[in-house]
Amino acid sequence: MQKRSLTINGHRTSLALEPLFWDALTEMADRRGLSLPALIADIDSLEPHANLASAIRCAVLSHYRDMEND
Numbered sequence: 001m002q003k004r005s006l007t008i009n010g011h012r013t014s015l016a017l018e019p020l021f022w023d024a025l026t027e028m029a030d031r032r033g034l035s036l037p038a039l040i041a042d043i044d045s046l047e048p049h050a051n052l053a054s055a056i057r058c059a060v061l062s063h064y065r066d067m068e069n070d
Contacts, residue, residue, distance in 0.1 A: 002018070003015065004017075006036065017053055021060055028059075028060065035053060
């Protein structure tokens with residue numbers, strides 16, 4: 001697990017994710033032309049009551065599943 005501190009929507013937070021998920025998030029952000037905090041804020045807005053780390057993992061899996069189906 002890697003723990004990183006980020007500012008999301010003006011709030012400082014720490015996230016612990018496996019390195020594979022950090023790499024995937026960086027790739028997703030690059031593809032969308034977003035910063036990493038902006039992408040995470042977008043994910044958080046879709047699942048506002050979910051655990052953020054879990055929502056991120058689900059978003060990464062959905063992203064790659066969608067890429068495979070295209």
